[in-house]
Amino acid sequence: MSLTITSPAFRDGEVIPIRHTRDGENLSPPLAWRDAPPETRSYVLIVEDPDAPSGTFRHWVLYNIPAGETGLPEGTSAQVLRGAGECVNGFGKTRYDGPQPPKGHGPHHYHFRLAALDAPRLDIPASTRAEDVWAKVQPHIIAEAEVVGVYER
Template structure:
């Protein structure tokens, strides 16, 4: 994905998000699935826009049978951060978690219904113009994203694919 004409004029690059564990559009390894080790994958980002004071990351599955299912929210990540290490989604990891649709204030990885086919997991990173998002850590992922929208300077995404029973 290339820089937009505006980015080329100013010399800035758009915010990017990647994982050393899987490429954009590729299969998420089993260790990051809820039925595997249920570890959050390592993530790296770069080129945050000027004025970034914090980051928010969510993971959601729009292919879920009942509509978009949200697996993780982590927020109030300091602007100096350039990533999250593997397993940062566990409780007690020192980051603020929202409550996912499993009811956990932590990362819960892919767990699509067996036989439902491949699901797409959208990792969405937002650069915010505030240090602290005014939400309780126990708030639901969707509520946290909605509260952050007015403060978003940029957004980057990464998509991983997962299907139960596939190797």
């Protein structure tokens, strides 16, 4: 088996409910994962929109997720998940900010990418940009999985 991630809020390739967007309540969706490699010491999650007009837009990074976790409840933040950290997203905030594509731009695909890491903890300042976190974790990735949600305005 290999690492997999799903969301009870939407199926892979289907529409993200409005409550998980900036047009709604802006709550991170619940996520669940399984079949992590036994050597997993922590996880990192990044949410990206590669369809953004100016290139890939990062909506959230949550890192130092403990290895014992098998998912995240709706509305998770670093304050809720003890020991985890969040970095600066494309909106300039250190939190989850859901989909909000330009009106009339068509459907955007939001990749919820989870990586299992061989490191128990990464020392990353909260002021770090989301894309820089993903670059920093590359040498520690032992497995990856993603679930993709779609949203348009």
